[in-house]
Amino acid sequence: MTRDVGEARREPPATLNDRLEGDIAPTHDPVIIREGDTYHVFSTGLGDGPDRIIAHRVSRDLIHWRKAPPPLAALPDWAARAIPGASNACAPDISHVGGRYRLYYSVSTFGSNRSAIGLLTSPTLDPSRADYAWRDEGMVVMSRPADDFNAIDPNFILDRRGRQWLALGSFWSGLKLIALEPATGKPRQAAQVPISIARRPVPIGAPDPVEAPFVIDHGGWYWLIASYDYCCKGNASTYYTVIGRSREVTGSYLGRDGSAMMQGGGTVLLRADLPEKDRFRGPGHVGHLRDADGTDYLVHHAYDRENKGAPTLRIVRLRWGSDGWPIAD
Template sequence: MRLFLCLSTVACISHGYALPGPCSGTCVNTHDPSIITRNGTYYRFSTGGRIAIHTAPSITGPWTYKGPLLPKGSIINLPGNQDLWAPDVAEMDGSYYCYYSVSTFGSQTSAIGLAISPNLETWTDLGPIVNSDPSKPYNAIDPNLIDVNGTKLLTFGSFWNGLYQVPMQTPPTSIRPGSQPYQVSYNRADTAMEGPSVFRNGNYYYLFFSKGSCCGYDRNRPAAGKEYRVMVCRSTFPNSGFVDKLGHSCVNGGGSVVLESHDDVYGPGGQCVYQDPVQGPILAYHYVDRRVGYADGQKRIGWNRMDFSSGWPVV
């Protein structure tokens, strides 16, 4: 018998993890969501469909499809430029920046591109800002931008040698001259980490990332516990010194679980973390519902409030 403790109308707690918050409208086929608000409207950007854009009056929906961010695909001349991944949208100084990935599955020949907008409606593609190939120690996908007192940092990466970060110019349309990406997280024994998100709360910077197998669950289910899950390390600095709850360094295999498979929620990950104007700190992610199916096209958007009162994020 399962025991549930209902704390609010938003979610119930089961086995230590909250169930995803409610969602109405278009909630499926949502990979790697990035959410931002403008003038009371929520905008959701996600992998596929040349970056699909949905809007809603609330985080709960109803979500309505608005079209692709880049209708003609990316101007980056690489395989995958019509199937764009992992958008990250941020507002800086009155402009909106969408960083996105161009790659193919399992390839290290990748690029992080940038599109800019004055209003989240019309976008101009500026092309690549970070590139990778087999000569590089990193893979240039899954970007995330944070502004630290005017210093812009882009965190990115997956597999190979873990997660990397690089300082950006102001405005953040290119890498700061003379800067080279540096490693912020790595696990030599298990390199399956990707999708970093850096979020400040109080005196700490939290490095969230996804770990495990992300996709194709209907064809090849990973061993139990090896599917996608959301991890975290923290530091008093935004660019180094990240450790997990046990004090293990994030560049030496560290990482504490924030959210993993539970109940009918399977493979949560591809997360974004943002400060919601109504709900407070939010973890948004994709997952599949075991009751519905495991195909990639069946992935849903999930979201939960986060409590940092212990010094660590709890959904």
């Protein structure tokens, strides 16, 4: 039977992810921001050379990506002293606050909560400008083995009252929120007790697989995105993302079904490709961009089975359904 031409044209349109090309792997824990006509993605430092500490990529169209100068050539002295054995910076977060860009980043060793979050600032992200220069602002917060949280995976939040916060956390007792001093971007009180916003209760002695908080302000709600289960295992990674919402930035965050993220609940937002496709595994560690035209995008990484499980940059559009809940496509 001859296939009708009109039928042939009803193929699903290519997604943004179908068109990504250039320097998109290895990319782990990406975040995204736009300055002028250029999109910037910062991510965990991987491999050798100038991208070993924090990687930096740029694009004019969200499709074609190339390497850009990294913000650090080596770990600052304070970080190397605070976290012995650390070889790179991971899970950065980028924001524009008070005329300067803030790049929060994590320093740790795998599986330990002896960790620290540092801060770099610059008036621009464009290396061609005369005022381009990253300034080391030092340590923001540190966790030690006696603490019940892990000071990695930072995310800066400006709430609707003008208050500044830093969300953070990986495993241990879950995701936390710390109030910041606006002028410095550091904790308002050095000894403040972090506010818990998400956790996954598990049997004593078992790991608590929740990390990578990112909070979005939309429609009168604060939306908390988190990554559940296990990253960093290549094609065997079980990472996926969930989302919940709250009227207050401090919580409590609930999924569409009312399940509490403080009890391991929430609504699934991103999962691995369906079994019949089965290519990109373990999607997680989400960053958000609200573009100049109001379009919402999420960046994340996933492990490419067709490229030896390499962590790869992925970008999806975030649409808001008639029920007010987001759909990633």
